[in-house]
Amino acid sequence: MNKYLLFPTFLFVSISAFSQIGISVGVSKSSFINSFSCDQIVINNIKSHDSFYGGLTYNFPLSSVIILQSGIFYSEKGAHYSSNFSGKVAQKISFVEVPLIGRLQFELNRNHWFIMETGLFVNHKLKTKLSDETTASTTFSQEENSSRLNILPSKFKNYEFGLNCGAGYSLDKITFLLRYSLGMTNLVRYEDTKTNGKNLEQYSRQLSFSLQYTL
Numbered sequence: 001m002n003k004y005l006l007f008p009t010f011l012f013v014s015i016s017a018f019s020q021i022g023i024s025v026g027v028s029k030s031s032f033i034n035s036f037s038c039d040q041i042v043i044n045n046i047k048s049h050d051s052f053y054g055g056l057t058y059n060f061p062l063s064s065v066i067i068l069q070s071g072i073f074y075s076e077k078g079a080h081y082s083s084n085f086s087g088k089v090a091q092k093i094s095f096v097e098v099p100l101i102g103r104l105q106f107e108l109n110r111n112h113w114f115i116m117e118t119g120l121f122v123n124h125k126l127k128t129k130l131s132d133e134t135t136a137s138t139t140f141s142q143e144e145n146s147s148r149l150n151i152l153p154s155k156f157k158n159y160e161f162g163l164n165c166g167a168g169y170s171l172d173k174i175t176f177l178l179r180y181s182l183g184m185t186n187l188v189r190y191e192d193t194k195t196n197g198k199n200l201e202q203y204s205r206q207l208s209f210s211l212q213y214t215l
Contacts, residue, residue: 161185
């Protein structure tokens with residue numbers, strides 16, 4: 001699915017020559033919204049997954065108020081939950097993320113800014129990990145997951161699209177940012193959307209808090 005990354009990558013490289021480079025580090029809390037068409041499946045005790053979030057930012061000022069931001073980030077999404085089919089299950093998917101954000105900044109005082117932002121993101125999957133926490137968190141191969149973790153699909157798409165929105169506070173070169181990411185792509189691959197008669201759909205949700213420093 002590399003063709004889905006061509007436009008964000010081209011845009012990222014193009015604006016980097018005229019932009020302000022920064023570093024962003026932070027933490028995130030994520031979960032998955034699962035949809036199943038089988039009444040016998042019950043999912044409960046859903047817990048979010050905590051992880052590290054970080055990368056490089058590229059700010060392209062269009063005016064003193066409007067900024068276009070892109071970058072490249074490492075992002076990990078996951079969840080911990082239990083079901084009547086597979087006991088306690090942990091799922092984690094790591095991504096390379098390229099966002100395209102439109103940002104409005106309002107000056108509160110000299111070099112003090114209030115920030116509002118919204119935009120899109122595209123993710124490319126790096127790795128998927130499924131584990132059965134019922135059996136001492138043993139990690140299984142994809143083939144074993146098909147039977148041991150039959151509440152979940154064993155095959156996932158290599159890409160994800162979604163929406164971002166956030167708000168923050170900027171003090172000179174340092175920005176504190178709270179961002180919510182809404183995944184719009186069903187992460188389950190087409191050939192694995194039906195398992196044992198169950199139609200599977202899975203969408204990500206992520207809340208991140210980061211500190212961005214402009215170099």
